[in-house]
Amino acid sequence: MEDIPKAYIKKIIHVDMDAFYASVEQRDNPDLHGKPLAVGGSRERGVVAAASYEARKFGVRSAMPSAIAYRRCPDIIFVKPDFAKYRAISKQIREIFFRYTDLVEPLSLDEAYLDVSENKAGISSASKIARQIRAEIKSETQLNASAGISINKFLAKVASDINKPNGQKTIMPEEVIPFLEQLPINKFFGVGAKTADKMKRLGIHTGRDLKEWDLMLLKQEFGKAGQHYYNIVRGLQQSAVKPFRERKSLGAERTFDHDLKGMKEVLPAFENIFDIWHQRITEQELAGRTISLKMKNQNFETISRSTTLLHPSKDRGDLWSAAKGLLLAEYQGQAIRLMGLSLSNFKKDPQNQATQLTLKF
Ligand SMILES: [Mg+2]
Numbered sequence: 001m002e003d004i005p006k007a008y009i010k011k012i013i014h015v016d017m018d019a020f021y022a023s024v025e026q027r028d029n030p031d032l033h034g035k036p037l038a039v040g041g042s043r044e045r046g047v048v049a050a051a052s053y054e055a056r057k058f059g060v061r062s063a064m065p066s067a068i069a070y071r072r073c074p075d076i077i078f079v080k081p082d083f084a085k086y087r088a089i090s091k092q093i094r095e096i097f098f099r100y101t102d103l104v105e106p107l108s109l110d111e112a113y114l115d116v117s118e119n120k121a122g123i124s125s126a127s128k129i130a131r132q133i134r135a136e137i138k139s140e141t142q143l144n145a146s147a148g149i150s151i152n153k154f155l156a157k158v159a160s161d162i163n164k165p166n167g168q169k170t171i172m173p174e175e176v177i178p179f180l181e182q183l184p185i186n187k188f189f190g191v192g193a194k195t196a197d198k199m200k201r202l203g204i205h206t207g208r209d210l211k212e213w214d215l216m217l218l219k220q221e222f223g224k225a226g227q228h229y230y231n232i233v234r235g236l237q238q239s240a241v242k243p244f245r246e247r248k249s250l251g252a253e254r255t256f257d258h259d260l261k262g263m264k265e266v267l268p269a270f271e272n273i274f275d276i277w278h279q280r281i282t283e284q285e286l287a288g289r290t291i292s293l294k295m296k297n298q299n300f301e302t303i304s305r306s307t308t309l310l311h312p313s314k315d316r317g318d319l320w321s322a323a324k325g326l327l328l329a330e331y332q333g334q335a336i337r338l339m340g341l342s343l344s345n346f347k348k349d350p351q352n353q354a355t356q357l358t359l360k361f
Contacts, residue, residue, distance in 0.1 A: 004235045009173055011116040011126035011149070012241065014098070014156035015133060017145040018165035020110035021050035021086055023037075025079045027142050036076045042278060043068025047275040049081050049283075063276050064307035084281050089141055093286065096136045100129055103241045109283060113153050115241035129171045134168065151176060152237040157189045162268065176235040180207040188232065194255050195222070207233045250286055252277035253340025259298050260336045270327055270339060277341045278316055287312035290345035291319060293326040305330050312347035319343070 011336050017023070021039040026032045032052075038060060040049030048069050051060040058073035068180045069076055090109040097104045100123075103115035111316050116129050123129050130147040147168040148159025155171050162169040171179050185204055186196040202221065204210050210233045218226030231237060252273050281288075292306040313319060323341055 004173060004176060006181045008236050008238060009151045010115055011117045012153055012156040013116055013126055013130045014148040014153070014161045014248060015093075015112055015114065015130070015137075016164070017093070017110035017137075018146055019050055019052055019056075020143070021081060021346070022052035022055075022079075023061050024042075024082075024089060026052060032077065035081060036060070038069050038076050039079050039081045041065070041069065042078050043070045045275075047272065047279060049279055050231075065272055065275075073168070077318070081279075081282075084287065086283070087285065089143070092141060092173060093137055093145075096133055096140065099136075102134065102243060104243055113156065113241045127168070130168050132245065134166075139224075141288070151235065153239055153241065154189055154232050154237045155179075155235070158183070158187060158357075161187075180233050180235060181211065183207045188229075190232075190287050192255075210247075238343040247284070247286070247346065249292075249342045249344035250277075250280055250284060250288070250339055251292075251342030252280060253294065253338060253342075255338045256336070260339075262333060263331065266327075266331060266336055270324075273318065273339055273341055275324055277343070278319060278350050281314050281319070281343055285314070286343065286346055287314040288343040288346045289313070290343065291322040291326065292342045292344065293323060293330060294338070294342070295330065295336050296339040298335040298337055303330055308345065311346070 004166050020136055022037050025037060026035075034054060035052070036050045036055035036058060037052035038050070038055055041047050045068060046066045048060060048062055048064045048066050051069070055069070055073055055076055058076075060073055065133060066078065085255045094104060094106065096113070097112060101114050101116050105112070105113040116126050116347060121129065126149045130149050132144045134147060137143060144166040146160050146164040146166060148156040148162070148171075149168065150156045150159050151173055153317040153318050155176060159169040159171050182208055183295040184195070185191060185199050188207070191199070195287055198221075199210070204213070204245075210229060213230075215227065215230045218230050220226070222229060227345065254269070254273055256269065260269055289312045290306050290308045292304060295303045297303070307322050307326055309318065309322060
């Protein structure tokens, strides 16, 4: 059996709340118990931020345009998101993590990596810590969390999905290699649908298939990512759990199944990306000055254009007119395969900024 070098073995937990926003709404409103529910969007427009398990049975997913969600599940109830509430609960959950370790890296309001190799409780079993954390989350917030436990972030993330909802899964060091070998390629975190399709065309269906490819060939096919795939399938990932990660930009982008042609196809797709992007901005309570549009055409040429506002903003109207302005200025009718929007140049607290400006006058 292959041995993974000691330097690559840490005790990492990935905690992921189950259907977070939807579960919070069900917790706080008994009328919603057991009902198919979408947080965000409406029958006509917008995008689903989170779906309850009852709605997922109908194929409703987060980031799905809500009109499609409604078509799939006509009984679905749309609930307006309350991000201030979700942020407060997220903070409450983070405080529970800090009882065990300060090495906490949040991925979003409802997910985080924890490095418990050394921990404040002096517990040697990471699985036991995960069980305790989930029990504390449950008793203090009445919400369910799932967890994955393994030697690195990649494996912990993949593991947290296995016994979801309200479960946990540990992949022990000696189980890592066999686990990765049988893992279907589309379950590899970081391998998107497009890449998974490409791998399948190349005959790569599982970790075992991926491992047969040497580094040079992987780099040839997948560029820089080739090195990453080569490493993770061997259980080699050294990326540390980084607390206090400060964001430099926040974006949303999509690669399309087929190239989009003409404004008639481009605009609805653009609106959908805008909705997802604006939702993320609202979740994170960020305000930024620079809006960037990225488009890739069928020849893989990338166009990137930015515009900078006078003041940082998170206002839907401001961002929409800036983003749409970029699209109208840059789109020349070519076929588009990828489109993305991002916000940068952040000012943490726009209210303070406004106060300062007022004082100057
Ligand atoms: Mg979650």
